[in-house]
Amino acid sequence: MQAFEYIPATTVNEAIAILHQQGDQARLISGGTDLIVQLREGRRKPKIVVDIKRIPEVNQLSYNLIDGLTIGAAVPCYKLYGSAVIKETYPGLIDAASLIGGVQIQGRATLGGNLCNASPAADSIPALIAHNAIAVVAGMNGERHIPVQDFCTSPGRTQLEPDEMLVSIQVPAPRAHSYGAYLRFTPRNEMDIAVVGVGVWVALDDTRVVITAARIALGAVGPTPLFVNEAGASLVGQPIGSQAIEKAALIAQLAAKPITDMRGSAEQRRHLVAVLTRRALDSAIARASA
Amino acid sequence: MSNKTVVQATINGEEVEFLCETRQSLLEVLRDVLRLTGTKEGCNNGNCGACNVILEGVLVNSCLVLGVEVQGKSITTIEGIASPQGLHPLQQKFLEHAALQCGICTPGVLVSAKALLDRHPHPSEHEVRHWLAGNLCRCTGYDKIVHAILDAADVMSAEVTK
Numbered sequence: 001m002q003a004f005e006y007i008p009a010t011t012v013n014e015a016i017a018i019l020h021q022q023g024d025q026a027r028l029i030s031g032g033t034d035l036i037v038q039l040r041e042g043r044r045k046p047k048i049v050v051d052i053k054r055i056p057e058v059n060q061l062s063y064n065l066i067d068g069l070t071i072g073a074a075v076p077c078y079k080l081y082g083s084a085v086i087k088e089t090y091p092g093l094i095d096a097a098s099l100i101g102g103v104q105i106q107g108r109a110t111l112g113g114n115l116c117n118a119s120p121a122a123d124s125i126p127a128l129i130a131h132n133a134i135a136v137v138a139g140m141n142g143e144r145h146i147p148v149q150d151f152c153t154s155p156g157r158t159q160l161e162p163d164e165m166l167v168s169i170q171v172p173a174p175r176a177h178s179y180g181a182y183l184r185f186t187p188r189n190e191m192d193i194a195v196v197g198v199g200v201w202v203a204l205d206d207t208r209v210v211i212t213a214a215r216i217a218l219g220a221v222g223p224t225p226l227f228v229n230e231a232g233a234s235l236v237g238q239p240i241g242s243q244a245i246e247k248a249a250l251i252a253q254l255a256a257k258p259i260t261d262m263r264g265s266a267e268q269r270r271h272l273v274a275v276l277t278r279r280a281l282d283s284a285i286a287r288a289s290a
Numbered sequence: 291m292s293n294k295t296v297v298q299a300t301i302n303g304e305e306v307e308f309l310c311e312t313r314q315s316l317l318e319v320l321r322d323v324l325r326l327t328g329t330k331e332g333c334n335n336g337n338c339g340a341c342n343v344i345l346e347g348v349l350v351n352s353c354l355v356l357g358v359e360v361q362g363k364s365i366t367t368i369e370g371i372a373s374p375q376g377l378h379p380l381q382q383k384f385l386e387h388a389a390l391q392c393g394i395c396t397p398g399v400l401v402s403a404k405a406l407l408d409r410h411p412h413p414s415e416h417e418v419r420h421w422l423a424g425n426l427c428r429c430t431g432y433d434k435i436v437h438a439i440l441d442a443a444d445v446m447s448a449e450v451t452k
Contacts, residue, residue: 001313003313006358033336036354036356039313053359078348102424103406103421104351107348107350191337
């Protein structure tokens with residue numbers, strides 16, 4: 001690993017000032033499970049590594065019925081499933097957080113890092129998109145909010161300017177009878193990278209028979225995680241049942257733009273999109289009906 | 291360019307101070323600076339678990355932590371598992387079940403198993419296997435490891451109720 005300067009920042013402004021001054025010569029570290037590997041392999045060669053873990057804002061993890069869930073950018077995955085209220089309210093996010101790497105990765109890795117690393121196959125991003133999450137970003141001119149569905153621009157690239165940092169991820173408070181789910185296909189149950197991932201979120205009416213809102217997002221079938229607005233929209237006003245689900249799964253399948261690589265062929269991935277969309281919708285609807 | 295930093299941490303209950311380069315991982319610091327060579331280097335990229343340690347009560351891959359990040363933190367390595375009175379029940383059960391062959395993965399597996407039992411004293415077989423997904427062993431086929439851990443959990447809970 002090449003030498004670098006290590007700066008433990010204590011405020012958002014301090015971290016941003018370093019980014020502003022150093023541009024792409026500086027990288028932020030929180031969990032480090034991606035960055036340290038990139039440094040070791042020489043894929044990134046920053047002169048400065050800024051540790052953000054001592055900044056209070058990026059360590060927030062809070063939930064209330066009005067503001068919903070705030071996940072600080074440096075909150076490791078294990079803290080999400082360590083919270084009973086988050087587990088109960090956002091099981092669709094927990095599905096993803098408990099699949100990223102193994103236990104020892106989840107002890108360090110963060111959803112914020114997963115998002116900023118912008119892998120097309122990131123597990124948490126389709127789940128966050130399905131939950132309509134917003135990225136709270138700080139820069140020299142203050143804060144801006146970017147919907148997670150627009151955050152990633154190409155593999156490894158995001159809307160973040162060189163002198164901006166992700167502070168937190170905001171997940172809206174749940175509507176009545178609404179739940180999410182995330183499913184992925186991997187050859188091995190744990191410690192693997194998604195061949196396809198599907199995040200969904202559905203809201204039911206008070207009778208829990210009719211779908212009033214739905215969102216579907218796909219992972220590993222395009223250069224970025226894909227939000228498939230039409231697939232979710234097709235479910236609105238429909239009674240829960242296999243007909244509506246089949247149609248949404250088909251729309252999701254048509255929206256996928258998979259490639260063939262070492263993890264799977266484009267054909268297999270297209271097939272998996274339909275299967276996983278169906279199953280994830282079944283799971284989210286079952287949660288919302290319970 | 292040399293960027294050495296003084297770091298203070300508590301390792302296996304003992305306060306230590308060491309000098310490390312910013313680019314050194316916690317794994318390198320443990321082995322090369324502090325000579326705690328029980329922690330092993332396997333893949334060096336977070337896949338195999340041979341370097342697992344407990345950092346502030348949380349299981350982590352020490353190859354994916356920078357030495358400078360542990361300033362003020364508390365760490366348990368394989369050297370801190372046994373007590374002066376003798377082996378930890380996990381270590382004892384690994385011997386009884388012959389849950390190791392070449393031994394390279396063993397320190398990491400033991401540290402993982404300790405972190406599991408600290409959190410879940412009565413794990414099911416499924417929970418043990420799931421928890422160990424990030425510990426690769428190329429010798430044992432895992433079965434003996436899983437049974438040794440389940441057996442140790444039984445012994446430890448029997449000791450607690452005594």
